[in-house]
Amino acid sequence: MSTEKLRPLLIVEDDPALQKQLRWAFDGYETLTASDRESALVQIRRHMPAVVTMDLGLPPDADSVSEGFLLLEQILAHAPDTKVIVLTGQNDRANALRAIGLGAYDFFSKPFEVEMLGLTIDRAYHLYDLQQENMRLQQMQHPDVLSGLVTRDPELLRVCRTIEKVAVTDATVLLLGESGTGKELLARAVHESSSRRRERFVAINCAAIPDNLLESELFGYEKGAFTGAAKTTPGKIETANHGTLMLDEIGDLPHNLQAKLLRFLQERVIERIGGRQEIPIDVRIVCATHQDLRALIKEGRFREDLYYRLAEIVVNIPPLRARQGDAALLAHAFVRRFAAEQKRGSMVLREDAVRAVEAYAWPGNVRELENCIKRAVIMADGNQITREDIGLDEAPSDDVVALDLRQTRDEAEKRVVITALGRVDGNVVKAAELLGVSRPTLYDLMHRFGLK
Numbered sequence: 001m002s003t004e005k006l007r008p009l010l011i012v013e014d015d016p017a018l019q020k021q022l023r024w025a026f027d028g029y030e031t032l033t034a035s036d037r038e039s040a041l042v043q044i045r046r047h048m049p050a051v052v053t054m055d056l057g058l059p060p061d062a063d064s065v066s067e068g069f070l071l072l073e074q075i076l077a078h079a080p081d082t083k084v085i086v087l088t089g090q091n092d093r094a095n096a097l098r099a100i101g102l103g104a105y106d107f108f109s110k111p112f113e114v115e116m117l118g119l120t121i122d123r124a125y126h127l128y129d130l131q132q133e134n135m136r137l138q139q140m141q142h143p144d145v146l147s148g149l150v151t152r153d154p155e156l157l158r159v160c161r162t163i164e165k166v167a168v169t170d171a172t173v174l175l176l177g178e179s180g181t182g183k184e185l186l187a188r189a190v191h192e193s194s195s196r197r198r199e200r201f202v203a204i205n206c207a208a209i210p211d212n213l214l215e216s217e218l219f220g221y222e223k224g225a226f227t228g229a230a231k232t233t234p235g236k237i238e239t240a241n242h243g244t245l246m247l248d249e250i251g252d253l254p255h256n257l258q259a260k261l262l263r264f265l266q267e268r269v270i271e272r273i274g275g276r277q278e279i280p281i282d283v284r285i286v287c288a289t290h291q292d293l294r295a296l297i298k299e300g301r302f303r304e305d306l307y308y309r310l311a312e313i314v315v316n317i318p319p320l321r322a323r324q325g326d327a328a329l330l331a332h333a334f335v336r337r338f339a340a341e342q343k344r345g346s347m348v349l350r351e352d353a354v355r356a357v358e359a360y361a362w363p364g365n366v367r368e369l370e371n372c373i374k375r376a377v378i379m380a381d382g383n384q385i386t387r388e389d390i391g392l393d394e395a396p397s398d399d400v401v402a403l404d405l406r407q408t409r410d411e412a413e414k415r416v417v418i419t420a421l422g423r424v425d426g427n428v429v430k431a432a433e434l435l436g437v438s439r440p441t442l443y444d445l446m447h448r449f450g451l452k
């Protein structure tokens, strides 16, 4: 049996018989079905299918095409690269052309030949793949937007690859990580790598604004909506229209605004405070928090339904202390950057400073390290930055990773030899077999390590 994963194909069709026929005909794809607009949008958000076939006449009023057109617009607003193939009624050329005008990929009038539809679907996937590949190549030509991010940690490098992949979709991204780990840096990277990069990136910190002002900050207000509302003012959501909105510290969003944000995410329209007009907004949401949202949900402080809307893609950013080798790497990079900014010529970190940086736990993560190095560059007398300039305690020697390869290897070998001898109760013949070395070699090793 082939283990290759089938590609998702969404079939939006309210007639169960036709739905079944299409599923059966296109079993080379992972067919997903939806019989109305709401469930189709759920499938789109969840699976991001490259190709969708949709009936224009959908419930509640299957005789009209209004739901179908609304769905078409919503699919293309959410995932503009999706290839939507519209199925119209007989002799319904006007609606077919209108659908194409709105961005549909192709249309078929019912009744249609399933084989023809199949060919069109295959071609749509092919075109989609070409366009994605093209976009990827273009991005390679425009240097990596993550190039400002310094890391060699495998976990964070994986995060970067995820960011690059999801950036080109319109999926909502939830960044989880301690304060100062680089959440805003990655949120900007999502924006810069997306097709929205020429539009605005707007960030709002939900924890930094008093609850009573947050609603007007987010949704804006009309002139006269409350005392002091001297003129109509758009909120951050509206300001970010067509671009990316970063909701930082989303875990601190008060309950009433959680409900309001959820409504916005479902309907993608806002009403300014004191306003009556619904304003459609097309914005990509990236949110971030250092809090454990699942724990907040259990405590009843965060809405579960909102969590699932926001957590389409969840990215966990490791704290600096868990990233291997990153503290020293970043410290060197920051020295270069701040020395250039302060016009201090070339500056270097002395060995004792590097050891201190490696040994410290950095509870404030990269931001703390950045501030610390900036201060040290200003404070250092010569062009060498010492541990004292950095203001960290002397590194306790056993906390520092030994960088001597021979010593590390010796220690590891000694540990393994001792373990092997212990396991076979000191029998050298058996221990040599266990270790896969000859008896004389084992005697040599035991001699070297002073083992009897």
Ligand SMILES: Nc1ncnc2c1ncn2[C@@H]1O[C@H](COP(=O)(O)OP(=O)(O)OP(=O)(O)O)[C@@H](O)[C@H]1O
Pocket: 148, 149, 150, 151, 177, 178, 179, 180, 181, 182, 183, 184, 185, 186, 248, 290, 330, 366, 367, 370
């Ligand atoms: N890997 C990295 N390479 C280079 N600079 C970094 C890296 N990570 C973070 N920074 C820098 O560290 C500082 C803090 O990062 P950022 O503001 O993105 O963190 P944050 O997680 O959003 O913090 P908070 O939760 O407190 O808002 C910024 O100046 C950012 O440019």
